[in-house]
Amino acid sequence: MEVVHTIPELRAAVARARQAGRTIGFVPTMGCLHEGHLALIRRAKAETGYVVVSIFVNPTQFGPNEDFAKYPRTLANDVAGSATAGADLVFAPATEDFYAPGASTWVEETFVSEGLCGEFRPGHFRGVTTVVAMLFNAVQPDVAVFGRKDLQQLAALRRMVRDLLFPLRIIAHETVREANGVAMSSRNRYLSPADFAKATAIPAALAVAQALVAAGERDAGRVRSAALARLAAEPALRPQYCQVVDAETLRPVDQVTPGRTVLAVAGHLGATRLIDNADLG
Numbered sequence: 001m002e003v004v005h006t007i008p009e010l011r012a013a014v015a016r017a018r019q020a021g022r023t024i025g026f027v028p029t030m031g032c033l034h035e036g037h038l039a040l041i042r043r044a045k046a047e048t049g050y051v052v053v054s055i056f057v058n059p060t061q062f063g064p065n066e067d068f069a070k071y072p073r074t075l076a077n078d079v080a081g082s083a084t085a086g087a088d089l090v091f092a093p094a095t096e097d098f099y100a101p102g103a104s105t106w107v108e109e110t111f112v113s114e115g116l117c118g119e120f121r122p123g124h125f126r127g128v129t130t131v132v133a134m135l136f137n138a139v140q141p142d143v144a145v146f147g148r149k150d151l152q153q154l155a156a157l158r159r160m161v162r163d164l165l166f167p168l169r170i171i172a173h174e175t176v177r178e179a180n181g182v183a184m185s186s187r188n189r190y191l192s193p194a195d196f197a198k199a200t201a202i203p204a205a206l207a208v209a210q211a212l213v214a215a216g217e218r219d220a221g222r223v224r225s226a227a228l229a230r231l232a233a234e235p236a237l238r239p240q241y242c243q244v245v246d247a248e249t250l251r252p253v254d255q256v257t258p259g260r261t262v263l264a265v266a267g268h269l270g271a272t273r274l275i276d277n278a279d280l281g
């Protein structure tokens with residue numbers, strides 16, 4: 001596996017792979033790779049012949065009071081993990097080499113990026129769509145793989161690809177969970193062992209909602225109340241939102257339509273913000 005840091009090196013490596021007749025898979029990451037990322041890399045490898053992993057902590061998707069400065073940077077581990085999972089190339093640019101000086105162009109999705117996390121993290125999805133558009137232009141993959149845990153990010157990127165005619169296919173990979181059910185996230189490492197145990201209130205709330213729907217409940221308000229009650233049973237957890245939404249538009253719904261409705265949750269444990277979601281039905 002090769003590691004490159006500049007766009008010309010990246011383009012040359014991808015061009016060689018294409019000349020050799022390989023299709024290009026892409027897994028964009030901010031590093032601090034965990035088993036969830038490795039599953040995305042393995043999925044990309046199963047779907048394509050040559051897998052590029054980007055490792056870039058993107059400053060434009062962090063708010064002024066968020067954790068950009070302290071976001072974990074673990075390049076050596078990430079390179080080793082990527083290689084083990086089957087990546088062919090790691091692209092790890094320096095911030096100043098990736099964004100042009102004085103960059104003044106944004107890519108902004110304006111429908112599904114509203115609400116949910118968008119309400120609490122202004123500018124976040126604009127930063128994500130901009131950097132992923134740049135990465136897509138740099139890598140020019142045939143397939144890009146993202147995790148379902150980041151429900152709203154996935155929806156915004158799907159729309160961006162559709163609306164701006166990016167010639168690639170997005171694959172959504174299921175959320176990978178810790179043994180205790182908590183969705184894997186680079187931010188889990190901020191949690192103390194006690195808080196990590198308390199974070200199980202989130203998957204537990206999702207499970208309560210799923211069980212209600214499986215038992216025939218279709219009233220979204222009642223499903224949401226049951227999930228909120230389960231979250232409230234963990235006093236350390238401060239829910240930010242808990243919404244029953246349409247799986248495609250991410251707008252809140254009154255009725256659950258099995259297969260087309262998702263429960264999306266965000267909350268804080270101490271200073272750590274966690275998100276998760278589950279299909280209802």
Ligand code: PAF
Pocket residue numbers: 028029030056058061128131132150153
């Ligand atoms: O999901 C992430 O890690 C990031 O939002 C992404 C897609 C790599 C863009 O910086």
